[in-house]
Amino acid sequence: MAKDKESYWSRHHTGVIQCVLALYCSVLGTLEYINTRSAAHASFTLQPSGGVPMTHGYSMPLYLWLGIIALCLSVAVPAVLRLRKSPKTEESKLVIHSAVYGVDGKKDVDVKEALSSKIRGDALVLWIENGEFGDDPVDGIEKRLMVRYSFAGHRVVQIERQEHDFMVLPEDSRLKSSVQVVQLVQEVPNSPW
Numbered sequence: 001m002a003k004d005k006e007s008y009w010s011r012h013h014t015g016v017i018q019c020v021l022a023l024y025c026s027v028l029g030t031l032e033y034i035n036t037r038s039a040a041h042a043s044f045t046l047q048p049s050g051g052v053p054m055t056h057g058y059s060m061p062l063y064l065w066l067g068i069i070a071l072c073l074s075v076a077v078p079a080v081l082r083l084r085k086s087p088k089t090e091e092s093k094l095v096i097h098s099a100v101y102g103v104d105g106k107k108d109v110d111v112k113e114a115l116s117s118k119i120r121g122d123a124l125v126l127w128i129e130n131g132e133f134g135d136d137p138v139d140g141i142e143k144r145l146m147v148r149y150s151f152a153g154h155r156v157v158q159i160e161r162q163e164h165d166f167m168v169l170p171e172d173s174r175l176k177s178s179v180q181v182v183q184l185v186q187e188v189p190n191s192p193w
Contacts (some may be wrong), residue, residue: 015079022076029068036060038105094169097148097156102130104144107137115147122151124169128161 036059060153099115102108111133118124128145132137137143143163150156151170161167 012083015083017077019083020085022072022079026072026076027068029065029072031060033060033065054160092117092119093152094124095150096124097150099145099147101133101145102137102143103141109133109137111145122170126165128163128165128167130163 096112096116096119099110099112102106103112113132115124115126118126126132126159130143144160145163145167146158146160147167147169149169150160157171159167159169159171
């Protein structure tokens with residue numbers, strides 16, 4: 001979500017600077033190429049101190065100008081493509097089909113959109129609290145969250161969690177079976193656990 005709040009400049013300042021510098025260099029190179037081509041011929045003069053003759057009308061070779069333009073394009077084209085490309089949002093493998101929060105059919109609140117917005121990557125992790133879904137649908141009574149979801153196109157699974165519980169989607173079947181075993185062991189009389 002923080003990425004959505006960033007300004008265009010903070011996300012793309014490098015690309016904008018590259019485009020401006022490439023444009024600046026290519027314009028200067030082109031102007032120099034045109035100015036040196038307009039000189040009909042190179043003339044030689046002696047330095048006032050009697051030194052080595054120098055050229056007045058240096059003519060920039062075509063290959064040098066093409067090299068400058070190619071260098072500028074090699075910087076500007078990728079920068080422009082990055083600026084134009086919308087941020088790629090990969091679809092999550094986790095899909096929330098429905099989610100309701102409330103008390104066994106009484107005043108259930110549809111919270112599908114709220115849960116879907118909390119998916120990060122391919123997972124959803126959250127504490128089930130009233131603040132996660134807005135106002136308390138029923139004061140003073142413990143609520144439950146019922147979610148129907150699928151992961152990576154597999155079958156739809158329905159889970160239910162009580163208010164103040166921790167929820168991780170998709171569920172790890174090994175972890176789930178381990179928790180069930182621990183619960184069974186705790187229910188055995190005279191169990192050391």
